[in-house]
Amino acid sequence: MDNFYAPGKNHLFVPGPVNIPEPVIRAMNRNNEDYRSPAIPAMTKILLEDVKKIFKTTTGTPFMIPTTGTGAWESALTNTLSPGDRIVSFLIGQFSLLWIDQQQRLKFNVDVVESEWGQGANLDVLAEKLAADRTHTIKAICIVHNETATGVTNNLATVRKLLDHYGHPALLLVDGVSSICALDFRMDEWGVDVALTGSQKALSLPTGIGIVCASPKALEATKTAKSVRVFFDWNDYLKFYKLGTFWPYTPSIQLLYGLRAALDLIFEEGLDNVIERHRRLGKATRLAVEAWGLKNCTQKEEWFSDTVTAVLVPPYIDSSEIVKRAWKRYNLSLGLGLNKVAGKVFRIGHLGNLNEQTIALITKQ
Amino acid sequence: MDNFYAPGKNHLFVPGPVNIPEPVIRAMNRNNEDYRSPAIPAMTKILLEDVKKIFKTTTGTPFMIPTTGTGAWESALTNTLSPGDRIVSFLIGQFSLLWIDQQQRLKFNVDVVESEWGQGANLDVLAEKLAADRTHTIKAICIVHNETATGVTNNLATVRKLLDHYGHPALLLVDGVSSICALDFRMDEWGVDVALTGSQKALSLPTGIGIVCASPKALEATKTAKSVRVFFDWNDYLKFYKLGTFWPYTPSIQLLYGLRAALDLIFEEGLDNVIERHRRLGKATRLAVEAWGLKNCTQKEEWFSDTVTAVLVPPYIDSSEIVKRAWKRYNLSLGLGLNKVAGKVFRIGHLGNLNEQTIALITKQ
């Protein structure tokens, strides 16, 4: 069962953690350093400026927290909201489900809008709720930009339009874990209040940095947010930002240098070119799935994801067997179907620093 | 001011993050992997068994959380206690201060026992409090085994004796961040309920894993602990332990392989030999400080730390100037004095995978 010693390389096509480019692996191949020396703060300062570019924000404040996406979620919620606050949240797959579970355990009053898995967030219901909420009891809208379990991309521009249309002041909190740096994402233009991603996704790093970016409105919200928080408290970061030492606790030196190298690669290619490349490789994957005679779990083209494709298998096949066999026989790693779609889909991750020939390994099957 | 391009290697003597051994750097020099493949759970299972050895526990349950020491603190507290719970906590330096600050912000009722910086925890006061607490209002004792800011090691065996003497059921929560894997630490023998460390300390890895180990009594306490927790919730781990997939969210693949290599090095040398080596190098450092005509910040021999030495400088010198100059001129990284002892001490870290010749760089100055 163990494929540790199979000949040749592992072909990694899970939707995270994704392949790390060689220059990034090289940049992280190093000893620890004192994070209180002048060098690390100097480097951090530039990283914080550069990281804003991948969110397409000039007004946001980024936090690079030593945690995972789950921790980044918690950071987004606890810094801006108080227990009991009403939030509207969309359940469209396993990761939005997990976020909602977190929201409930953090004692928010979660108003869940559920869609069939394979569909996007039901924005008609959102419109209704916003229209009905004259007294602004809704404090936040929580939405996953790209649901990694089903390969569904939600339309954030429409969410913003609805909020504007109804003049609703709710915060807009976006999970961009499998979108930012790969899909078109515009924090400032779309009025996103908190956006977040994880280092092991489109940034193509190891797991370990939850990157959270807060709008001025979100920062303002921290002043009244009563959720208990310490490790995830943005104020501790802001205090050290002012001091110019930047870190309330020890960061991973290796990930800082890795992030530097990862951003350099992205800026060298051009963020919009990176996004365009994902569009191209995403489409190629979908065409291949079609050619295999298989169906996309995502039910409509408007939701097709350019970072992950969940492929429906015929009912007489257990998709987890496909994943197991790919791994054992071909050293090929695919994503399992999760929860409601367990056994029914397998997932192909096509995000990060990939090229045509790498994705061809999938599309030419 | 920037020493990035100075010739030769950086000589790293801060008390964390510490030097990473070459075999560990090599082990981490790798691409990401699917953490849901059979290989990573198989590896994790063995790591969890092996990691118990560095705590000297057979009954404890370890959690390897993608976080720092600060997160590990939060995990220890929120999983075992409820807001309002009375805890006795010892303030003896900057890191115990920060932990107490966290305890207060997490809404516990913190009974602070303060000592002069340079002294150990005042266990006489603890004895008094335990004696007086007939109704067992004290729910936990929180103590830093080794205060990294002042180089003070507390006597945990005595803490246990006092608890036993008074038949007090309070939980014993221990910060072992700069002690575990370097100083004599015995979780089971001393009846420690939660012990924790960080990967970047004596384990000699990059920052990124907060390792927390819970006694059966601590696990039992989770059932009634009402502190809000999600990211740090042990129950999420326990659920995945049962499933055999081990991870509620994505771990750092690189750190898992690094931890494997780090533990292999420790077991090869023998944990007790590692501890003995720290004793030897700690003593050498103190003798050198004495020979320089300088004083140890730690006031009594019983508290001398074998992992970090805080050196008092004469009043007419600013210790931060020494640290700055060492870095700029000699590519030598020392620890700054923090808070109350800022400007008064500089700190030498002598923990991790060091040998006589490396420490000689300090002792032969």
Place this chain on the structure above:
Amino acid sequence: MDNFYAPGKNHLFVPGPVNIPEPVIRAMNRNNEDYRSPAIPAMTKILLEDVKKIFKTTTGTPFMIPTTGTGAWESALTNTLSPGDRIVSFLIGQFSLLWIDQQQRLKFNVDVVESEWGQGANLDVLAEKLAADRTHTIKAICIVHNETATGVTNNLATVRKLLDHYGHPALLLVDGVSSICALDFRMDEWGVDVALTGSQKALSLPTGIGIVCASPKALEATKTAKSVRVFFDWNDYLKFYKLGTFWPYTPSIQLLYGLRAALDLIFEEGLDNVIERHRRLGKATRLAVEAWGLKNCTQKEEWFSDTVTAVLVPPYIDSSEIVKRAWKRYNLSLGLGLNKVAGKVFRIGHLGNLNEQTIALITKQ
């Protein structure tokens, strides 16, 4: 023209240098060491024993020379022959041509047996020459086991049979650069007197070690061989072998550790399984070429190479344009056609630590 900064990985399918497996890259990721310490000789001793296994010899003596294949050739010739010695050498492609050029410049009397490029060594002519050579003027037969320029594998067993049939004492010198560790090669069974390979071929290391293995008869020949040699002189090695220090001059520490890791991978998979895998991937490549409607440069099945396939392109296409375009557009490295077949063929290397999915990148085009 420069593909340095293209997204994603380079797909390397030249017949050398080939892809290095991750564990080997990790093993070489290290500082220098003193090669006169006890550790390096201890390691070298085991390496020399293990390296014999890839030649399938128990009686041979291996030399791991800091050089390339060209240097290994020179070592094979100058240690066993004298200027003016008659040698029979087969010209079947660019690499046999270069070896013959070297033989001539080293002042041997080279009796060249030429075949059309795409054909194997003409062993009928060899039979004639051996039959005619009653006085044993032929001192050596020089043959390339696998001609990397045309993808032609010669039949060494037949060469041995002919020598035995005619009771001819000529030395049998074999270039196994693109065969050893990938194709069926049996030094002892086939009575090969000198066999050689380079680290950057099927061993999947960087360039830098020319591995030469000498039979007892070849070692005996060194005593009368009058060719001038110093750097390539086996006697200098033999002297240090006796001393137990093994190295007449400084070896690459990194390549020694890399070779250790490379051999471990090969032995773990099993040398015969490695060879069988090459057979499978070689066949897959040829079937793909056939399916593209293109012809193999190799004219008969008996000569088909399982490590490299030279593909003939239609006369109206310049094969070097294909190679250039693959590199620029797809970050895909193919081998150019060389000399007589320049512009007419491109070459696919399918040797080293590859698996089905990697080769699929070629075969599924």
Place this chain on the structure above:
Amino acid sequence: MDNFYAPGKNHLFVPGPVNIPEPVIRAMNRNNEDYRSPAIPAMTKILLEDVKKIFKTTTGTPFMIPTTGTGAWESALTNTLSPGDRIVSFLIGQFSLLWIDQQQRLKFNVDVVESEWGQGANLDVLAEKLAADRTHTIKAICIVHNETATGVTNNLATVRKLLDHYGHPALLLVDGVSSICALDFRMDEWGVDVALTGSQKALSLPTGIGIVCASPKALEATKTAKSVRVFFDWNDYLKFYKLGTFWPYTPSIQLLYGLRAALDLIFEEGLDNVIERHRRLGKATRLAVEAWGLKNCTQKEEWFSDTVTAVLVPPYIDSSEIVKRAWKRYNLSLGLGLNKVAGKVFRIGHLGNLNEQTIALITKQ
């Protein structure tokens, strides 16, 4: 006897191979590449220009040969001289002895000028020989700039002056293995005809490139030099230089990237600053030896070497025991005494990318 698993780092103070800087290790941490793609020639072209700077030549032609210093010697001799040619060669220690041995085995007529070990080349005798050689029978002067076995630096400026004084046309061939990039070396100003070094010395790379630089006069000499040569033949390189593909056979991709990084470090610090740093650290080492009450093997200050110091031990001590003990007990690697001074000296290498604190490990003993 084996120190593989000792805690902490190995402290490497042999005069080669030397410590590799972390940025260079990182640069070499990579897969192979096609050396016939446009990228490698483009990189090589710049490297060849830059490598001239470390020789301080604008008119020389460099060759980066996949070999060691021993191979570089052979390249220097066989490309410029014919068997039987008279050369004057200075025997002052083990490495000049080995070079002379090579010269004799290559069939030159070697006129050996011997000094006591610990003294420099006897230039008075050279003067006499030049004065006497009216018919210019001397074809070359061979001299080691820095004898690594005894820590003796010869005065090359004086050699040039003598040649000029007598108007003697002999070629000046210089072994700069343990000098170039560390000691003051001026190829053009001193009229050196062939200079050479190895990658594992002051360049601080792994072993594997013999860098040889030829003056126009040396290149002219190749036209009449009758020594047999193939692997080491400069003409093969010159042919590929003209083609713009640069490599007659496969280079080590990793060493090319490593050389790029090593040169970048040197140019960033400034070559003259690098040389000045060696002067400072060399002097510090000699002062330490003096303070220990031990003698320098080098008999006069004019010959003191700034890259290696051979330390005489008292007659009742075996210096090889010191080296063995340093290694076993302290993971400290020192150089053995060789040949005539075996057991009498141990050697400290202080060349490469070192700084004050690293050398302090030696000087503060």
